[in-house]
Amino acid sequence: MIKITLPDNSVREYNEAISGYEIAKNISHGLAKEVLSITVNDEVWDLQRPITYDAKIKLHKWDDEEGKHAFWHSSAHLMAEAMEALYPGIKLGIGPSIENGFYYDVDLGEERVITDADFPKIEAKMKELAQQKNEYKRREVAKQEALDFYNKKGNEYKVELITELEDGTITLYEQGNFTDLCRGPHLPSTEKIKAIKILSVAGAYWRGDEKRKQLTRVYGITFPKQKMLEEYLVLIEEAKKRDHRKIGKELELFTFSQKVGQGLPLWLPKGAELRERLENFLKKIQKRYGYQQVISPHIGLKELWVTSGHYEKYGKDSFQPISTPTEGEEFLLKPMNCPHHCEIYKYKPHSYKDLPVRYAEFGTVYRYEQSGELHGLTRVRGFTQDDAHIFCRPDQLKDEFKKVMDIVFIIFNALDFKNFTAQVSLRDPEDKTKYIGSDENWEKSESAILEAVDEKDLKYNIEYGEAAFYGPKLDFMVKDALGRQWQLGTIQVDYNLPERFELEYVGADNKKHRPVMIHRAPFGSMERFVAVLIEHTAGKFPLWLTPDQVVVLPISEKHNDYAEKVLNFLNNCDIRTLIDDRNEKIGKKIRDNELKRIPYLLIVGQKEVDSETVSVRVQGDGDKGSMKLKEFADLINKEVKAQTEAYKIN
RNA sequence: GCCGAUGUAGCUCAGUUGGUCAGAGCAGCUGAUUUGUAAUCAGCAGGUCGGGGGUUCGAAUCCCUCCAUCGGCUCCA
Structure with a gap:
């Protein structure tokens, strides 16, 4: 007798081994049609694999990550099969599912390349193979058998992978004429894969190691329905339209110049205005939360970074020191503001009663990012952090964390990021040696963060081993209007710098203590924030923020x-107003200004002159009639007030 | 940094078996028009075809090299 427990805790009993697919069929035919994989006691399995013992199970459909994973992973195998058929002799590397689709890394051998032009061919072959409704068959094999199989094929990549696996845990999956080393799970058959699109091709190092051979990575995506593929392609198109690099150019927000240098953004007047408004917004909030603005220079003596430890860690891969005419003097462009702020903290002794001390600065920093890594405004070599450092007592840590979270929430709300989560990055429990600071302090701060996120009722996930070497951290992820996830704000605890800079405060016991830094x-x-905001809003910024209203x-x-x-009247009312008095027809002026995404268009002709009114048109929403x-x-000021008042922005 | 692709006027893009191939639209300027809710008409001006080097009688087009951009990889204090 085998007892199968479903997620609702109901139990089904079977006399003999039963597969996930059979269970689904047992429940309903509709379910059996949609189900893609199954979790058996916390392990995801193929549907057709027999369950031979009592188990807790969950059936996965397309909407579950596990379902999609099986679907796309199986698709990767299908693509590999197609490519083996089209390009005999290729060697397969690895081919996992990813957030949107899957890829496969292949070694095409010398003198063979795949370009966009080959995609239709691969898609067609995949469709042909999918229609054969081949079953994905799981087979457990001995390590030696797997090694023999791939040695015979001459595939050193798979051989390397198998070498690292433990005997007894190795499985092969077969479908049609194709066999792959794989842990699974997979779909029952290729039949479900109906819509196929090869997306792109790129180079990728074997096992992510730049010293090893570069393979060809082919990306694809598949769906159980053609319509889903079409919707996905529309989404990609929409994302392209919202690309901040494109909109930034159209709205004249920022630009780059080859002469200035790559990765060094030039903010144009409109962009500078937008950014300044964001900065003032945050400054006001910070003032309410007890922050003090400070200002520090863009360079500092190399010694400063030797003290902080950053020179040792990043010196080689940074902009190199600036030398002065006097020999022996070396300065570094600052890649971060913290050491400067530490020195500000040290300008006078601090009492425990003074803490926390919160120094804020919009600090521009320079980091030498690899050239291939640069991307619009999201990855640059010179950028301005909305930085602040909080120096507090260990017992204040949790409270300070919560206050910073409040600021983050205010910002996300004010800018309409409704959907956000957090990632808590903690130490690797397996290896605590690579972190600086005492065990006791780490435990305190990790639990302070966890308590803070719990008390703030924040949705979060925990990543072990993702903490910085100097302390645990909390990162915020927002989902934009298209559902894409971006990492924005960050809060990090630091035990390293207070130590290295010998920061102190005098406690109630009249002894010296070390503050914690956030x-x-x-x-x-x-x-980065402006880039994300552009893609989130498609360039239609909220009224309070937009450069021209x-x-x-x-x-x-x-x-x-x-x-x-x-x-003049509107500008006197603090409404940011422009005039378009070009000698053009009204339709032309409307079109041009709609495209500039200015929220309100006022049409004035003889009627309006006579009645002292304006004819109002809302961007993207047409004619609203006339008013005084x-x-x-009043309407505009009221709307701005409504947007800003909740957060006391102004 | 690595692999691949791309680079033609301010913007979007045509233009390769090397030979009126230096083009179009938009933007700009000038003029006409004086306009009622998403593109009025005409004219003008604008490019050492990313930079440098080479092959050739002749190069936007072929080769080399450097730079930048894009898609990935690696990286991200």
């Missing part, structure tokens, strides 16, 4: 004087 940047960096469009030159009056000028100004 690094935090709710935006992350101004560059209103544009006045006179019907003809005869109405320019009145338009000028409207312009004063009435319009």
